[in-house]
């Protein structure tokens with residue numbers, strides 16, 4: 001995943017317990033809206049753009065986390081399109097996909113990496 | 116080999132796909148398109164008005180062409196072909212040589228020579244740009260007309276209605292609508308459907324002129340009558356785009372169209388024509404499926420295969436919402452060699468006709484209006500892929516002997532074409548299932564079936580079901596990939612093992628991490644069984660969006676607020692509170708169809724504050740967001756009404772307060788009427804009561820909505836206590852046994868033994884469970900609490916009502932509204 005030619009700037013997002021278990025929140029970083037998810041069941045953190053590319057709704061942080069086979073996914077609350085949390089790819093065969101961001105946790109603080 | 120395609124429309128695009136498929140990197144592909152966008156789905160053009168943006172109609176993004184190594188010149192039409200040198204010149208001056216040239220220039224709208232067609236306000240209906248112009252103009256138009264009552268004209272008419280022009284007229288020159296597809300009786304039935312939708316139909320009307328000074332003001336007809344309209348959409352047929360071919364000296368038909376032989380070759384053997392510009396055997400095919408077939412045959416031929424185009428079936432189904440119309444084979448066949456069977460049901464607006472050979476052994480064609488559910492089956496029979504039943508009339512009357520749709524699918528030959536847009540056979544679909552594609556979506560992705568007009572979707576699903584069943588994989592309907600149980604089985608497991616949270620249920624009975632299907636289902640079951648606060652930790656993030664935030668999410672990401680107004684009764688003081696809350700938070704206010712008031716456009720952060728004020732004034736949650744009891748409507752009843760037999764309002768309030776908050780497989784609605792005049796519409800509800808001289812009649816399992824069904828009488832002349840007892844049993848029995856998202860009507864339709872069995876269980880307690888059902892219901896009733904009250908008072912829950920976790924109180928800056936009639940509305944989707 002890590003790309004040596006770009007430097008990642010880690011931005012503090014929120015505290016670990018600000019994010020509900022197996023749920024998401026929306027983080028404002030600079031002027032961007034980023035959806036941050038704590039997939040507690042899998043012990044994983046993910047971040048994607050908050051805007052659902054389908055109808056351009058700022059809604060993914062309010063979506064449902066889940067898995068398809070072993071692929072972790074987020075499902076938009078509006079029309080239930082699902083996207084891979086790993087790659088951002090739309091899992092319903094549509095052409096649209098999500099931007100994803102790296103996440104790290106240090107001392108109960110969550111950081112999102114911007115390029 | 117260097118192939119140049121002129122035209123990047125639907126068929127030109129399909130030709131790219133097919134050439135790559137057959138020839139891979141042996142072909143160098145260059146495409147010229149006149150339109151500025153890459154090829155898009157013209158068949159679904161009208162959807163552009165309602166829910167698509169232009170990108171969503173794209174057949175493939177520009178990046179696709181790059182990835183495949185196709186050179187694509189958009190917005191640059193070809194203006195000249197030099198056949199001797201085998202090269203061509205584009206508008207911008209690009210010169211290109213070719214080995215083979217494909218003309219896929221499509222057609223344009225035919226504009227009849229009527230004076231005034233150049234006036235502002237007159238449109239055609241062919242491209243995204245046309246639709247953009249129509250949409251902009253329609254904002255200031257109050258009336259509109261469509262010239263042409265064919266397939267396309269009717270579609271345009273419906274689109275104008277949907278744009279809000281309620282005064283829309285269809286003008287047809289022939290004595291009936293869709294003169295090429297359906298017969299006079301069918302057309303008459305169709306007209307009455309369309310008039311119900313709100314279109315005004317004029318047939319046998321010849322337009323003489325379009326009137327107006329600076330812009331259109333109306334139409335004048337040959338009979339000197341006039342019609343005032345603010346806009347006109349011309350949809351009088353198509354004209355093949357053969358101008359380039361004409362310039363190049365290729366042979367054309369008398370009435371236009373580029374002449375091609377069975378190899379799709381023009382009079383120059385290295386130039387081909389496909390799609391709507393091609394004239395084959397005297398026919399211009401104005402549909403996409405024949406064009407796709409031509410693209411396939413041409414590409415396969417260039418790869419060295421010997422294939423011919425020999426014509427194509429013109430069966431069509433109109434994709435108008437709300438009216439079924441279809442024709443297949445030869446719909447208008449008449450004469451001594453034809454046996455025609457017709458059924459007409461003017462009450463339900465259904466007309467069906469099938470044309471059989473004189474010996475009754477072959478189906479030759481037909482027309483369906485009002486109910487085209489048997490269309491797919493009829494087309495297959497007509498093409499000879501399925502046997503004609505012994506009594507052919509069963510095809511349109513419905514079988515008396517009980518042959519089901521699945522049996523129909525089994526009878527279908529393997530090479531039957533199921534998806535005619537993509538040319539996918541039954542065998543390809545079965546192969547796809549065998550390769551492990553066990554859902555409709557994955558079959559669609561794998562084969563392409565169902566990705567065109569979508570008309571074959573039910574058949575693809577039936578084939579899938581039949582295959583899965585044959586493999587023993589359909590023993591029962593399981594919830595999803597995470598749970599190998601039905602809803603009813605999960606209900607019992609949760610209850611017996613006393614499971615309390617989504618994760619406990621998943622650990623005990625499921626696998627994986629859950630998904631958008633099982634999460635809401637399981638937490639709904641937990642609520643139906645224990646009636647705990649639905650946002651209890653662990654279950655909160657498994658709730659579907661509306662339940663998660665205790666409000667209905669709207670376009671743009673705001674929410675609506677619906678306080679409960681039991682029985683529809685409200686004091687003036689409470690009305691004032693609703694008014695002042697709406698004013699304070701800037702909410703759009705509307706009386707709902709359920710006898711209460713909806714406040715729309717609330718920001719997530721404002722929801723707890725709004726509810727704080729409402730609860731302070733004595734309101735509670737209306738559960739408009741939940742699969743739960745919605746409203747119990749009432750009529751005014753005996754307290755005021757001169758006919759009222761009992762006090763329907765008091766009884767409605769009592770019922771609403773008893774069952775409020777209870778979670779069920781789907782929403783539940785009820786109503787109470789004070790007499791047989793039935794002003795509360797109780798017979799259209801999941802359960803309803805109508806006062807009689809001696810007590811109440813209890814109706815169950817009705818609904819309005821997309822498939823309305825009247826409720827059926829469960830018990831008559833019973834007193835209030837008995838009503839409650841029976842309703843307790845009925846609802847609890849439904850909650851325990853129904854499939855997910857099944858309303859009571861559908862549940863009863865599927866219940867083995869039907870109403871008679873339901874009566875035995877509820878009235879006679881044939882299963883011996885009545886006491887248990889009543890006790891379970893009483894448990895839920897006793898456990899009721901207003902979840903909004905809990906949400907605003909519990910800091911853990913309340914803190915979730917914010918948009919930005921790191922900027923609490925700051926509202927989502929992307930939310931926008933437009934003003935409307937001194938209130939506001941959500942901004943249209945992008």
Ligand code: SRM
Pocket residue numbers: 667668669675677705706707708709710711712713739745746782784799800817818819820821822858
């Ligand atoms: C607000 C309201 C329209 C209005 O402004 O009048 C409404 C709004 C919605 N209805 Fe309705 N229905 C409303 C009365 C009705 C009625 C009339 C009635 O209840 O008497 C019906 C037909 C009666 C019936 O249900 O049997 C009705 C049949 C539906 C259906 C079709 C149900 C069916 O079984 O076919 C749906 C779709 C669904 O639930 O799956 C639906 C779904 C919806 C949804 C929830 C669609 C959605 O998922 O967003 C709409 C929510 C809008 C919102 O955000 O608030 N709505 N809906 C009405 C609210 C009534 C209330 O006070 O709670």
Ligand SMILES: Cc1cc2nc3c(=O)[nH]c(=O)nc-3n(C[C@H](O)[C@H](O)[C@H](O)COP(=O)(O)OP(=O)(O)OC[C@H]3O[C@@H](n4cnc5c(N)ncnc54)[C@H](O)[C@@H]3O)c2cc1C
Pocket residue numbers: 121122123124125126127128147148149150157158159160161191192193194219220221222240241242267270356359389390391392400401402403404406434568
């Ligand atoms: C509103 C609407 C609804 C429809 N509904 C249905 C339906 O339900 N079912 C159905 O089967 N069919 C339907 N059709 C018809 C269907 O869209 C057409 O049959 C199909 O698009 C034909 O494809 P084509 O590639 O031949 O033509 P087109 O899709 O028209 O493409 C031709 C392209 O070539 C371009 N072109 C022309 N000349 C040149 C040039 N000299 N140089 C470069 N480019 C050029 C044009 O600009 C155009 O982009 C509908 C059509 C419309 C407009």
Ligand code: SF4
Pocket residue numbers: none
């Ligand atoms: S009928 Fe109901 S669901 Fe449909 S648009 Fe109206 S309110 Fe929404």
Ligand code: FES
Pocket residue numbers: 052053054055056057076077078079080081
């Ligand atoms: S807006 Fe996300 S699925 Fe439609």
